Amino acid sequence: ASVVPFHGEHQAGIATDVQANLHFAAFDVTATSRDELVSLLQDWTAAAVALTAGKEVGAGGATGGRPLAPPSDTGEAVDLHANRLTLTVGAGPSLFDDRFGLAAARPAALVDLPAFPADALVPERSDGDLCVQACADDPQVAVHAIRTLTRIAAGRAAVRWAQLGYGRAATVDPGAPTPRNLFGFKDGTANPAASDTATLDDQVWVQPSDEQGAAAWVAGGSYLVARRIRMHIETWDRTSLQEQEQVIGRTKGSGAPLGHAGEHDAFDARTLPASSHVRLAHPSMNGGAQMLRRGYNFTDGTDGLGHLDAGLFFLAYQRDVRKAFIPIQTALARQDALSEYLEHTASGVWAVFPGVPQGGYLGQQLLS
Ligand code: HEM
Known part of the structure; x- marks a missing residue:
């Protein structure tokens, strides 16, 4: 099926089979009242319901409106169907300043990220009051969705920064072939499976006991960290295969942990090289913590x-x-x-809204 349901307990686009393309955008809210913010999220919801169903937005759509008025839908995704479009929306720490009376509703877990060693972040390409992750199996569908939400937001929110991703570098389906990142390694092998709801409840979805009082709205949501990580491809390409595998901790061909034969073989992280990526990122070295990685390869020219x-x-x-x-x-x-081989150039963290019930709107749990 090319349609991913928009409504549900959790937003789509997280535990959804990773689509081929991404258009991600962070927005600064320019609305000055809480009512205006609510109206923006209501209008975004109506558009998201149509877009994710593969329908044109607004009265008349792309070509059925009055000939002397600009069409409601810009038209470039007509005929492309939904292509498994998902739109996933979250609120950044800056939304909880004093503009909208939301300070008390800021979840304790929505902390500002600390500066990490060697960060090279560009402030204008980081953070944002709201984020929208658009994923689809057709790039034009994802771009059309962000363009449409941006048009609808006019006067209430403006794009702060955006990123296109052209190839998925993650999977949540261990039964399907694992895609590769630009270093040529399989990426997403150890990700939680979409079908493993116990792990998702434990590691991905915010639970009702996690936040109290005005911040309790976030139950059923999640926290998203985005990092634009430049990869120094040319340096990597001059590195020997053996060194590349020691750096990652897995073999390049099959993706098996070093010393093992199969990609999905169980392994003891302490047997991998001390400074290897997989050893250091492994749950056994991090108090059992896991994340659902859903990243995309990007190439922004030279x-x-x-x-x-x-x-x-x-x-x-x-x-x-x-x-x-x-x-x-x-x-x-x-x-x-x-x-x-890496340089982190942009960063953001958002509390991703819980799922939208039929008839509800994005962020309703926070704003009503
Ligand atoms: C695993 C590449 C950045 C966390 C992996 C794997 C590769 C990889 C090839 C092994 C396959 C897999 O299990 O998915 C990269 C590259 C990165 C990058 C090329 C940067 C461009 C990060 C960052 C984090 C991270 C910034 C978190 C702060 C993890 C985790 C695993 C992993 C948690 C799974 C470890 C396990 O449970 O075995 N990464 N990664 N990675 N990576 Fe990264």
Whole structure:
């Protein structure tokens, strides 16, 4: 089926089979009242319901309206169907300042990310009051969705920064072939499976007991960390196969942990090289913490110095960034042999809204 249901207990686009393409956008809210913010999220919801069903937005759609008025739908996705489009929306720490009276509703787990060693973040390409992750099996469908939400937001929110991803570098289906990142390694092998609801409840979805009082709205949601990670491809490409495998801790061909034969073989992380990525990121080295990684490869042309400006747009969903991303990235930034080939250039963290019930709107749990 090419339609992923929009409504549900959790938002789609997290434990959804990873689509082929991404358009991610972070927005600054320019609305000045809470009512205006609510109306924006209501309008986004109506559009998201139509878009994810493969329908044109607005009265008249692309060509059925009044000829003397601009069409409600821009039209470039007509005939492309839903292509498994999902739209996943979250609120950043800055939404909880004093503009909308939401300070008390900021979840304790929605902390500002600390600075990590070797971060090279560009502030204008980081953070944002709201984020929208659009994923689809056709790139134009994902781009059309973000373009449409941006048009609808006019006067109430504006795009702060955005990122296109052209190839998935993750999977939540251990039965399907694992895709590869731009270093040529399989990526997503150890991800939780979409079907493993016990692990998702334990590691990805915020549970009702996690936050109290005005912040209790976030139950059923999740926390998203996005990092635009430039990969120094040219340096990597001059590195021997053996060194590449020692850096990752898995073989390049099959993706098996070093010393094992099969990609999905069980392994003891302490038997992998001390500074290997998989050893340092492994749950057994991080208090059992896991994340659902859903990143995409990107290539944004060149850097003007003859090198590809390419890498991984890292997206990871988790129940608590204080237990998962922050300690894991702290260990990786300090010790990971892979860090030598990476540069983190953009960053953001958002509390992803719980799922939208039929007739409800995105963020209703927070705003009503
Ligand atoms: C695993 C690559 C950034 C966390 C892996 C694997 C590869 C990989 C090839 C092994 C296959 C798999 O299990 O998915 C990369 C590359 C990165 C990157 C190329 C940057 C461009 C990060 C970051 C984090 C992270 C920033 C978190 C802070 C993990 C975790 C695992 C993993 C948790 C699974 C470990 C396990 O349970 O075995 N990564 N990664 N990675 N990575 Fe990364």
